[in-house]
Amino acid sequence: MNDRVILKEDDVELRKFKEKMIYDDTDALVTLTERALNRRKGSRVKFVEIESYGSTTKNSMQKIKDLIQKRFDIDNIVIIQRLGTFKPGDNTRDILISAPDKGEALEALAMANDMIRSHVPIKKKVALEDGREYWVKRADEVMNMYGQVVQGVMREE
Numbered sequence: 775m776n777d778r779v780i781l782k783e784d785d786v787e788l789r790k791f792k793e794k795m796i797y798d799d800t801d802a803l804v805t806l807t808e809r810a811l812n813r814r815k816g817s818r819v820k821f822v823e824i825e826s827y828g829s830t831t832k833n834s835m836q837k838i839k840d841l842i843q844k845r846f847d848i849d850n851i852v853i854i855q856r857l858g859t860f861k862p863g864d865n866t867r868d869i870l871i872s873a874p875d876k877g878e879a880l881e882a883l884a885m886a887n888d889m890i891r892s893h894v895p896i897k898k899k900v901a902l903e904d905g906r907e908y909w910v911k912r913a914d915e916v917m918n919m920y921g922q923v924v925q926g927v928m929r930e931e
Contacts, residue, residue, distance in 0.1 A: 778851060779835045781826055783858040785865055795850040795872040802876035804883045808867040810860040817902040823859045824866060825897040831855070834894040838886060846882040848873040853890070 780786070792803055810822040826832070835853050842851055854868040869886050873879035898910040 778853065779832055779839055780852070780854045781832055781835075781857055782854070783856065785856065786854055786868065788868060788870065791852050791854075791870055795852065795870060797849050797872070799874045800849055800872045801874050802879040803870065803872045804876070804879045805871075806867075806869045806883055806887055807865050810862050810864045810866055811900075812862040814900055814902060815906070815908075817904045817906065819862045820901040820903045821859050821861055822864075822866070823897075823899040823901070824855075824857050825899075826855070826857055827895045827897070831895055835890065838889045838893065841889075842871075842882050842886045845885070846873070847875065847878050848882050851882070851886065853886070855890075855894075855896070 788805065788807075792805075795803055811819050813819060835855065839851050839853055842848070849872040850870075852868070852870040854870075856864075856866050860866055867890070869883060869890070871879050871883050871886070873882065899907060900910060901907045
């Protein structure tokens with residue numbers, strides 16, 4: 775499989791990826807599909823707009839993919855981040871992991887998703903049916919807040 779980190783506007787046919795990820799010793803193929811939300815801040819969502827920071831976004835995802843492959847006994851990992859404007863229920867991100875052990879695959883999937891959500895810079899705008907629009911905090915802002923919390927906890931100990 776050539777490119778295991780994919781940023782694209784079109785939805786993908788996951789079946790094609792899954793077929794290429796299964797080997798003789800593969801016991802598990804786990805997937806996570808994130809979808810655009812239906813409700814946010816007490817109102818129905820009109821649309822969600824997702825943008826990348828170009829190569830920075832892809833490079834961050836590539837580093838996470840590489841780390842997951844080194845840390846866990848997995849056969850393969852594919853990360854697909856969709857970019858563009860999405861209506862509620864549309865797929866926005868897919869993570870696929872194959873491994874000889876299903877426990878290892880599930881643990882790798884959870885870590886990959888957590889790391890993407892907290893470390894990958896992605897711009898996300900949410901438009902609500904009541905007319906409100908807002909940008910979801912970027913990853914670097916979230917990490918800055920997290921760092922401040924950790925420093926506070928360390929000072930208390």
